[in-house]
Amino acid sequence: MPAYRERDVVSDAPEGLTCSEAQSRLREEGFNELPRTGHRSLPRIALEVVREPMFGLLIGAGLIYLLLGDHTEALLLLAFASISVMIAIVQESRSERVLEALRDLTSPRALVIRDGERQRIPGREVVRGDLIVLDEGDRVPADAQLLTAIDMQVDESLLTGESAPVGKVASGDASPGPRPGGDGLPFVFSGTLIVRGQGTARVTATGARSEIGRIGQALEAIDSAPPRLTLETRKLVRRFALFGLVACSLTVILYGLWRGSWLDALLAGIALGMSMLPEEFPLVLTVFTVMGAWRISRIRVLTRRASAIETLGAATVLCTDKTGTLTENRMTVVALAIDGDILRLDAGLPPALPDRFRHLIDHGRLACAPDPFDPMEKAFHALAAQHGHALPPASSTRVHSYGLRPDLLAVTQLWQGPGDSEVVIASKGAPEAIATLCRLDATARAALARDVDRMAADGMRVLAVAEATHHGNDWPASPTAFVFTLLGLVGLADPLRASVPEAVRECRSAGLRVVMITGDYPATALAIAGRAGLATDRCVSGDELAAMSDAELGRHVASIPVFARVMPDQKLRIVRALKAGGAIVAMTGDGVNDAPSLKAADIGIAMGGRGTDVAREAASLVLLDDDFGSIVRTVRLGRRIYDNLRKAMGYILAIHVPIAGLALLPLLTGLPLIFSPIHIAFLEMIIDPVCSVVFEAEQEEKDIMRRPPRAEDSHLFSSGLVYWSLLQGALVLAVIATLYLLALWRGMPEADVRALTFVSLVLANLGLVLVNRSFDSSVRGALRGGNRALWWVGSVALLLLGLALAWAPARTLFRFGPLHVDDLAIAVVPVVGLVIVLEALKRFWRGRLTA
Template sequence: MMGIHATSPHPDDTVGLSDAEARERLRRDGPNVLIASEGFRSLRVLRELLREPMLLMLIAAAAIYGAIGSAAEAFFLAASVLIVVGITFAQEFRAEGALAALRELAAPTAHVIREGVEREIPASAVVLGDVVLLREGDKVPADGTLVAGTILLDESLLTGESVAVQRSAGDAQDHAVHAATLVVGGNGRMQVTAIGARTAVGQIGGALAGALASPSALQKAAARIVRLFAVLALALALAVAWGSWWWAGSSPLNAALAGIALAMAVLPEEVPVILAVFYALGARRIAQHGVLTRRLAAVEAMGTISLLAVDKTGTLTQNQMEVASVTDAAGVPRDLAGPLDDADVALLGAASDACQAHSLDPTDRAIVAYATHRLGHTEPAEPLAACVWETPVSEGRPFVSRLLTKGSADWVLATKGAPEAILALCDVDDDTRSRLRARAVAFAQQGMRVLAVAVAHGTGMPPTRDGAGVHQRFLGLVALADPLREEVPAAIGICREAGIRVVMLTGDHPATASSIGAQAGLRVENVLTGAELDGMSEPELARRLVDVDVYARVQPTQKLRLVKAFRRAGYVVGMTGDGVNDAPALRSADVGVAMGARGSDVARDSADLVLLDDRFSSLVTGIRLGRRVYDNVKRSMRFVSAVHVPIVCLAIVPVILRWPPVLLPVQIALLEMIIDPACSIVFEAMPERPDVMRHAPRRPNESPFAGRNIGIGIAQGAGAGAILTLAHLLSLHLGSSYEAASLATFLGLLGAALMLAFAGRGSPRVQATPWLMGLGALVLAVGLATSYLPWLRGILHFAPPTAMTLATLAGSLLTLWAWLAGVALLERRLRFARHPASVDALRASPHHAPTREIPP
């Protein structure tokens, strides 16, 4: 037996820096960041504000009021400008703060040796002279030289070359490694020679960390809509200004004010703010439940997922591997607590030697821990063996081999992996082979992961990496147990109710996969293996997808094929992965989900989401919260479309009927102080519907700007506009002054905004939040202030309230309540008429038709 840990340390890199040295170098050289964070930039926000049409119109209106001698109105609008600026800063601060928190969670880490101990630290804390451990799947955190081991690097970010290159310690030509490159094979140690902007990638300005802030497809569509409405608002404003002057006989400045009022009423300037704030805060809320959103577009996509393809180990199971049974070369179980004979020592030593040193893999850790305990060793100060090369699991090669040397001549080749593959490498008689296979199947049927172990010894020239001509001796089986997470069956039940199919893709034995799948609540009548998958045509595979939920002995390239097949079948696929080879499948899935606790940097870089705790239930919670975010965006868009319609009506109708203006820019500016927080604060905090996870996923092409959603909002707003216009006309007809009628109409608009916000909940079962109640208090305060503060009434051109004012207001709001109730009833009936068949039948079965075919 060689050593339990089999990587020989470089004589100068076993201890690393001291904590004091690291702190001093961090203070002296600064953090290891490629590009300094810009943070919250006030000048940027101000520059963007000056491009906003609403702000420009407020400034123009204030200038016109000043020109006609209305100093109070001009001052009020100037104050409104400051309030708009303040609200925008607050919203930007919330969004920027949320994104900063997400970036902090997403920040890469590095494994360094400090004072002789391995530590995981933020990559930004790596300093010059640090000794960094590099393993398969890691992103190199800084420039340096390789001082131990051999690794394969993907340097495409620097060189554009997609073929991985090899770097070996001690090779003067090929020992340099660079920041932002990816370790795709092997392991080693590097000593840091350059950090931050002084690295090669830092000098060429590469590797940005702005994926979170890049606009989603919906945000781009919203920007186009706002630009379209800005053009429409300008055209209507010019038409109304001309009509007020030519048709209604207003003075040019008053006509300009009427045009500005209409443009302010038409512009849906809240839309970009809604999306920016909702998705940033929604992503932060999802992160608080263990799911990091690396790209904001994933928040949109989460609500469309109709199939989850998940790994078994660590996602459905607890990822707490323990050796549960050991079998000798004849297939006879050994006593885990009994005395060891020479065969036991050889088996445990070879199994440990086949594990990577400092491995993060739970299987390797469990084997090394058990071998250390049973053999009575602690990790030696000078490891007994040096690793010359290792061949990891790859396509068609379900086992790991590591060649170790001791001294100058002796070598050992230790191999562990799938029993059928290891048995094929060894000379075992047929009876023993059958007995071992039966024993492996029995362990697998109990949900255990089974590994076979083999070894070869030699002296002199060690074998090459392909192991050609080496005869290996079979040593036995090691079975490891990894219990199912307790919450998984309930989480899969929630997915079934939500119209989301769950399938398991694993490299384990079919019997192991079937056992865990049955415990989780998946269908296990049919299990498809990777070998069977290779023999299938695409049409045959499409037929088998219908009734298979468990896929065993699946290789990474086969995962990619399955993801593509599921997508061709019409599913929106969310897939979990952790390894370097999972990256293509993660990119191909509609939503790629990387493991945060055990996943590689390559997998995380390829994914849209990262499970910080690797728990399947966290992913299900993330989907629920993602659906909530989209629902709230949809509610808010309906509110925006509804609340602007009555304002537009009351801006246009007076021009047509040659009335004096009902709404003035100062009044609309005050209304915006109600509408803006309702959109970006009240609706963002709206809780989910009780049935949010009891309906099929929405279609991928569904949009909150869809005609049905916006149409309902317009219907609500059109009713409010007609009611308030008729109430205004009736109030004038019954003898109210223009100023008194205008007060009743303005108060009616305030009440309508509040009622539309309450109607936006969508269901009485959705509780009124403190923010919604706060909006009610704000509306009441503004209404009382405009009615009973003489100086404010003067600015807004209102008369003191009368009994007629209150009666008109009460009648308007009661009629509006009836109208909104009627629209809600009609909406429910239309929904039932369009989709009379419930999705309950779909939920009742673990498999259902793809949701691209299912109405939302």
């Protein structure tokens, strides 16, 4: 049995605070939790969302159609508006839960000593000065200084990103504690986990004053700027709305003054205003983000903020954490070394493992706890279960233990079978400590140090293992009294994910620079970076980073591939420096320490499997399967979504030119009106699903992952796209207007002219869809490409058009005259010729469209 019983370490501990002192400090300093400053209620979030111009225009457009009696279109637009508002409210309210998750993590129950007695209290009631009792498996409730510690190991990866637990020692020094990370320190931090050992500690900081509290304050201080695409669309909508309002007002006034019929003037003004009303822009943005989130979810990526979808294709830098992101976040034995002979296990074990290595594996497990909590000891057990001799026998018992001491960083376990007089002793720990136990001479120590350096250069955490025997049950006070024999070295590491190297290569081909930012040691970081395929020519440590001014960091950050031993506030500095330099930053992470940088990045990507709630709540995207390769597939989808969004927006601009032109032409020439509000409503029933559903379903361009990210200052409506859309619209307007004037010149009845013109416009609309389906392929390729939504929408549009022409009540409603076969030919032939001309022109315009 162990030499100590649970909690014996606190038998001589001081009495701690009195209950009255604790209550007084609780009133003075507040609860041990993060403050709720700036919390937004659900009604406040809803009001902010509804006030957005895009949603206001959607609702306004629906009300206009409702007043005009077109209930179908009105309800459709109002439904889209309601869905958009609900999605935005849900997303905004989720972002408010970031600090809630952090509060839950920082408020575990705690065992404290007050008035000389142990009391189990809620973590939020722990105060500065409290004496807390810590044991294996406990979550530390507050920042504290260790007064006593026996063999204590703490997992601080949530705060540092370092996968391996760190050793802790007791200290009577009351000086302020350093930041998390590093072995042999007498400080523990709120939210971290005790993986081995026990001890007592005096609380030094609670709530917002703790290390994890600083992260919470950093999260509160970060404002998420509105996405550039949203701002650009909002500005465009305002301009179109203002222009449409002015044109509508002038039309009503001029028509009424020139023709004397103010009712017709009002109808003509409404028709013109509706032809220019840009309700499709926010509609398209909403549909694309919702459908984009659905498509991304199919590759096991959860979209928490729809704005990230529109930014994915522009990402230029991917800042990735190491632990749990590039690696599997589990310790594994990757190498064994005996007398300079290093056996690497990550390349696969030989068919027959030599007995001396199996002996090393066996005694490495014997030096661990029987049922370990420490991830390194779990790795020893896992390896011994596969390749050891299954020693000691099941009947053997651990009869004594020697834990870590500040002067001897080694753990020693003693095992004895029933009736045996011989005790098997196994020890593992820092190579220097094991060298002391084995009483190695200078030559042997130098050889051991060379092997350690070789393994450490590959990013391994190196432990040495030794064995000894003893007879009897009289245990010495220190393991140094035994005569140990060195068995060898064991190298442990957090293995690289198998999908990472290929994902990094794809990122590079897509022009996406990958930067590692980790709390681990430089040697480990560089070793992992090399295996992942990242550049390893330069590594900057947290200390070097702290010595840099913001200006110096801004100059160098674009050329540094690896940052190591980085603290949470320094990660935030790196992200901000990259963004200040014009980069569009995607940041991956899984720990609490990653939350501020995840929120500050343009795209925060959290790991869903091993990631903390805090990281997931702060991120824009969550990888549900923790597969780094999913990031590349997400970038590919993001680029496809943005491409299709530009196609849809270009199509909207192009089709509105002939609609507005044909609505305005009779007003300027005194010729019969072509459109009334019912005609515009019919066209919108075609345009809305085409620009949203049809273009959203388009396949990706062939070069989507071979082109660089779009420029930081690029616009959704680039000059090339705007000119191309206006050119398409102008040509369509010229063809349809010519047909309209020729039909009037030939003396066709007004109703027949209106029908001919309207049919030509609907066919030209479908022709524009075929031309704009791809920046690269031809109409013939577009016709071959699979897009079921296109065929459904096109078939329904032609069916409804035929019904409007053939069904007498519909003809009366639309004020159409009958069209004959030759009339339909007159409408079809010019449109076919128009599509051929546009397709030829697209070949010369292609470079400007994808720029």
